[in-house]
Amino acid sequence: MTLSSSDKSTAAAAPSAASDRPVPAGPIKGIVFDKDGVLFDFQGTWGAWAHRMIGALAEGDDALAQTLADALAYDRPTRSFRPESFVIAGPAHHISEALAVHLPHRSLTDIHEYLVTEAANTPLAPAVPLRTTLSALKAKGFRLGVATNDAERAARAQLASQDALDLFDMVNGFDSGYGAKPDPGMCLAFAEATGLAPETLVMVGDSTHDIDAGRAAGFTCVAVLTGVATEADLAPHADIVLPDIAALEDWLESL
Structure with a gap:
């Protein structure tokens, strides 16, 4: 189901880079983060949200309740999503659509609005101390952005609740008009908004959807282990795998 503590400690022991993709030698000027599983611990935040929802x-x-859980590949006893769940990387409206099939007495619009509202108000489990970690990157001159398959409204509300929204130059969700990952x-x-060339930018994600999106955009791709995927899942796709975003600063300095 989820990574055990022993799995995570083993995976995080040493960052790894894909052998056929050298770490970029040029200057990095901006970083785009996925939200869930990167800025926020995925199971700690969304496992509890799914239980309530x-x-x-x-x-x-x-x-x-069991039918709804099965539709999302969610394990009720452990309050966690199974690794194969589309919820981990898919856009938020796919969740609404999957649930609406089993809730014929409620409209799709009503279900989606309920889920977005609950997501915006859900208690969060930051993967690291966000303000401290992101402020350190901002102080070094990096432009910061968010690219999430959640709704933009929910993403902004969650970042604001952690006193981190002002640190980002741009926050995009699946409904911001630019499509959804991958x-x-x-x-x-x-x-385009920052005027930075793709080769000077990094995409940080916890799923292959994130890495595929960054790769297609011409970004350097960094994977972190604060989601559900393991190092073995991510290493073949990413340029480097780090334990969490707190390790970004040292990695960027090493370039």
């Missing part, structure tokens, strides 16, 4: 939508019907639109929009 499924219970509310099922309205006391345990069989329906398409590169959100990454390319950040490059």
